[in-house]
Amino acid sequence: MAPRKSAKKPNVSAEELKAYYRDMLLIRRFEEKAGQLYGMGLIGGFCHLYIGQEAVVVGLEAAAEEGDKRITSYRDHGHMLACGMDPNGVMAELTGREGGYSKGKGGSMHMFSKEKHFYGGHGIVAAQVPLGAGLAFADKYKENGRVTFTYFGDGAANQGQVYEAFNMAALWKLPCVFVIENNQYAMGTSQQRSTSSAEIYERGKSFGIPGEAVDGMDVLAVKEAGEKAVAHCRSGDGPYILEIKTYRYRGHSMSDPAKYRTREEVQKMRDERDPIEQVRSLLLTGKHATEDDLKAIDKEIKTIVNESAEFAKESPEPALDELWTDIYATEVPQEA
Amino acid sequence: MATEILMPALSPTMEEGTLAKWLVKEGDTVSSGDIMAEIETDKATMEFEAVDEGTIGKILIAEGTEGVKVNTAIAVLLEDGESADDIDTAAAAPEAAPAADAGNEAAPAASEAPATPAPEAPRTDSTPDWPEGTTLKQQTVREALRDGMAEEMRRDESVFLMGEEVAEYQGAYKISQGMLDEFGAKRVIDTPITEHGFAGIGVGAAFGGLRPIVEFMTFNFAMQAIDQIINSAAKTLYMSGGQMGAPMVFRGPNGAAARVGAQHSQDYAAWYMQVPGLKVAMPYSASDYKGLMKTAIRDPNPVIFLENEILYGRSFDVPDLDDYTVPFGKARIWREGTDVTIVSFGIGMSYALAAADKLAEDGISAEVIDLRTLRPMDTGSVIKSVMKTNRCVTVEEGWPQGSVGNYISSVIMQEAFDYLDAPVINCTGKDVPMPYAANLEKLALVTTDEVIAAVKQVTYT
Ligand SMILES: Cc1ncc(C[n+]2csc(CCOP(=O)(O)OP(=O)(O)O)c2C)c(N)n1
Numbered sequence: 053m054a055p056r057k058s059a060k061k062p063n064v065s066a067e068e069l070k071a072y073y074r075d076m077l078l079i080r081r082f083e084e085k086a087g088q089l090y091g092m093g094l095i096g097g098f099c100h101l102y103i104g105q106e107a108v109v110v111g112l113e114a115a116a117e118e119g120d121k122r123i124t125s126y127r128d129h130g131h132m133l134a135c136g137m138d139p140n141g142v143m144a145e146l147t148g149r150e151g152g153y154s155k156g157k158g159g160s161m162h163m164f165s166k167e168k169h170f171y172g173g174h175g176i177v178a179a180q181v182p183l184g185a186g187l188a189f190a191d192k193y194k195e196n197g198r199v200t201f202t203y204f205g206d207g208a209a210n211q212g213q214v215y216e217a218f219n220m221a222a223l224w225k226l227p228c229v230f231v232i233e234n235n236q237y238a239m240g241t242s243q244q245r246s247t248s249s250a251e252i253y254e255r256g257k258s259f260g261i262p263g264e265a266v267d268g269m270d271v272l273a274v275k276e277a278g279e280k281a282v283a284h285c286r287s288g289d290g291p292y293i294l295e296i297k298t299y300r301y302r303g304h305s306m307s308d309p310a311k312y313r314t315r316e317e318v319q320k321m322r323d324e325r326d327p328i329e330q331v332r333s334l335l336l337t338g339k340h341a342t343e344d345d346l347k348a349i350d351k352e353i354k355t356i357v358n359e360s361a362e363f364a365k366e367s368p369e370p371a372l373d374e375l376w377t378d379i380y381a382t383e384v385p386q387e388a
Numbered sequence: 389m390a391t392e393i394l395m396p397a398l399s400p401t402m403e404e405g406t407l408a409k410w411l412v413k414e415g416d417t418v419s420s421g422d423i424m425a426e427i428e429t430d431k432a433t434m435e436f437e438a439v440d441e442g443t444i445g446k447i448l449i450a451e452g453t454e455g456v457k458v459n460t461a462i463a464v465l466l467e468d469g470e471s472a473d474d475i476d477t478a479a480a481a482p483e484a485a486p487a488a489d490a491g492n493e494a495a496p497a498a499s500e501a502p503a504t505p506a507p508e509a510p511r512t513d514s515t516p517d518w519p520e521g522t523t524l525k526q527q528t529v530r531e532a533l534r535d536g537m538a539e540e541m542r543r544d545e546s547v548f549l550m551g552e553e554v555a556e557y558q559g560a561y562k563i564s565q566g567m568l569d570e571f572g573a574k575r576v577i578d579t580p581i582t583e584h585g586f587a588g589i590g591v592g593a594a595f596g597g598l599r600p601i602v603e604f605m606t607f608n609f610a611m612q613a614i615d616q617i618i619n620s621a622a623k624t625l626y627m628s629g630g631q632m633g634a635p636m637v638f639r640g641p642n643g644a645a646a647r648v649g650a651q652h653s654q655d656y657a658a659w660y661m662q663v664p665g666l667k668v669a670m671p672y673s674a675s676d677y678k679g680l681m682k683t684a685i686r687d688p689n690p691v692i693f694l695e696n697e698i699l700y701g702r703s704f705d706v707p708d709l710d711d712y713t714v715p716f717g718k719a720r721i722w723r724e725g726t727d728v729t730i731v732s733f734g735i736g737m738s739y740a741l742a743a744a745d746k747l748a749e750d751g752i753s754a755e756v757i758d759l760r761t762l763r764p765m766d767t768g769s770v771i772k773s774v775m776k777t778n779r780c781v782t783v784e785e786g787w788p789q790g791s792v793g794n795y796i797s798s799v800i801m802q803e804a805f806d807y808l809d810a811p812v813i814n815c816t817g818k819d820v821p822m823p824y825a826a827n828l829e830k831l832a833l834v835t836t837d838e839v840i841a842a843v844k845q846v847t848y849t
């Protein structure tokens with residue numbers, strides 16, 4: 053099946069389109085800034101940027117309702133921004149400061165927000181897949197009508213625990229959207245070199261889980277597919293798989309020699325398929341926004357991102373006694 | 389204002405690199421995302437992208453230059469309306485403090501970090517587990533364990549039991565007998581044989597506000613799930629800065645059963661005991677199985693509950709109380725004595741107690757301590773006892789290297805060295821995979837005779 057494209061005449065308002073443009077741009081600029089802070093030595097360790105994949109989370113968040121949950125891998129900055137977490141808190145976690153979401157103790161790969169129903173941020177490839185199914189299990193147990201978005205990569209799709217989770221999710225009809233962010237590479241290994249089947253979403257078939265491929269550079273296509281998947285889950289029909297074909301422009305993490313693909317391949321994707329440019333041109337050609345409107349958005353984003361960088365530099369390192377806190381809970385953290 | 393473009397660090401360890409190639413020249417306009425240069429480190433060549441838009445005003449470091457330190461200015465970027473002539477006067481400001489500063493700040497800070505808080509002098513809780521005069525009833529470990537779980541499930545709707553054969557089959561070892569009938573299929577859930585997956589689903593359900601009890605048919609199979617237990621359950625509270633954790637119990641039989649060979653006989657006490665974020669219980673008596681299970685289910689942290697198949701059928705006194713719990717981190721002194729302290733837990737206690745009986749016949753008075761939980765561990769009670777007896781023998785079925793006894797020995801050395809009249813001896817299982825043959829299996833396990841011999845050695849009798 054060819055990836056789902058958005059219908060020619062998008063069924064969205066100018067305001068919605070502008071909001072997607074803004075949210076995607078926020079992720080892009082935030083990630084560029086993170087890359088820059090990394091280059092200055094202010095961010096350490098691994099730092100996996102989301103540049104190129106913005107339409108995936110923004111499209112799916114457009115299909116989510118208040119109270120729905122999300123969980124993903126270490127490539128998590130975009131998911132956090134898209135679900136409304138504070139850029140200051142995210143950036144300060146990247147710099148390992150007190151003002152970060154995990155008080156500086158989690159880092160780029162391990163961040164959480166109970167308030168925004170964001171359950172991490174997981175550094176072990178595919179561990180979040182059964183965890184996401186477990187979140188959906190809790191929702192089904194509580195009969196609260198919520199859905200969990202469980203994101204993982206094309207590389208993660210080769211872990212056994214993914215299929216263990218598929219099986220139980222289908223068996224128990226868990227309200228879980230499995231989102232495969234297929235950016236075509238797992239570090240330096242292309243899908244062709246790691247994955248026996250070309251269409252990963254088809255792997256749900258043997259569990260009876262419906263799935264489809266989606267054009268992940270088209271935010272409207274992602275939103276449309278997301279709505280369909282969410283409706284399926286919410287109606288009690290069990291899990292749904294979306295394989296979203298996307299692309300990461302940057303290296304796997306900051307130190308990536310990028311010898312596994314050509315510069316032309318990346319450039320072609322940027323020139324022809326860029327998710328932000330697509331919406332920009334939709335806005336302009338449809339006369340939903342003027343150049344000036346978009347400039348104003350750019351400016352707003354630049355301010356937010358610069359502020360987050362300032363906050364992340366100014367926020368102090370965690371107090372030394374933080375080393376010894378949060379190892380054991382004394383009471384159960386309450387559900388937000 | 390003109391901004392300096394700095395030599396970036398492209399990996400956590402990079403300090404300098406070669407500016408291999410410029411892909412832009414002075415006068416070029418760039419926008420964010422454009423590749424400006426190639427930077428070579430000892431590991432790889434990497435591309436360097438523009439973050440801001442502007443015009444390249446000046447290139448400060450020529451291509452081919454080696455050993456360019458991170459955060460050195462390599463070019464100047466001009467904004468709209470500025471010209472290269474402004475550069476010298478514009479006092480181009482680097483965007484942030486150089487990386488080296490951040491590093492220097494961090495280094496002394498780390499060395500000032502407080503060391504592990506010194507263990508306190510023994511301040512032990514020696515209140516009896518139940519009030520005097522309480523009615524006692526004889527129960528098997530199996531029944532006590534089921535009662536503990538069932539009582540908590542009646543008390544809290546969010547508690548549920550999942551695992552292989554826990555529901556329809558009534559438990560592979562009949563621990564969950566009758567529970568499906570009482571609580572229904574929503575709360576007593578048969579899983580497929582998929583340890584990694586259902587452990588992960590359990591942890592996710594705990595993140596989502598439930599209180600799962602995850603049964604492993606035996607802990608040998610939990611090795612398939614160890615990543616979810618340690619990386620997801622034990623570490624999330626810390627990694628989330630206290631926002632969320634996994635209030636849940638992982639339970640099942642642990643250690644040697646009888647004649648099931650190397651893959652079904654391992655004792656994991658020392659493994660789990662090592663992990664901050666986990667609590668670990670390994671009870672011996674039926675009352676402790678019940679009381680500790682109830683505490684484990686209520687605890688807001690992930691608890692590893694290590695049971696023993698051979699003990700399941702043994703009967704003990706259990707207090708007939710409505711809500712009987714046993715706190716974590718409180719050892720039980722089964723037998724007071726003056727000549728030697730024998731420390732054990734789980735099935736090891738049966739050897740320790742049998743040895744103490746025999747030793748008494750020879751006029752040696754052994755104090756026998758059941759740790760009951762290994763994390764937190766009531767080392768205070770051990771130290772207090774060793775200060776009295778001046779000798780200690782530990783007993784466990786697990787392997788010798790990196791054993792629970794090794795840890796106890798080190799605590800005694802640090803906190804009661806001057807009280808010791810003999811080296812501490814660790815009686816453990818032998819350093820071999822468990823053999824199948826009856827005679828070899830017997831040889832591989834720790835024995836009462838070995839405990840007696842160790843006591844004789846430390847008491848020089
Ligand atoms: C269990 C495990 N194995 C290996 C790694 C190292 N690793 C981190 S990311 C990664 C590639 C994953 O690729 P993919 O799932 O496609 O996600 P992407 O990075 O493309 O978002 C690898 C091998 C890990 N973190 N965990």
Ligand SMILES: [Mg+2]
Pocket residue numbers: 205206207233234235236237238239
């Ligand atoms: Mg990938």
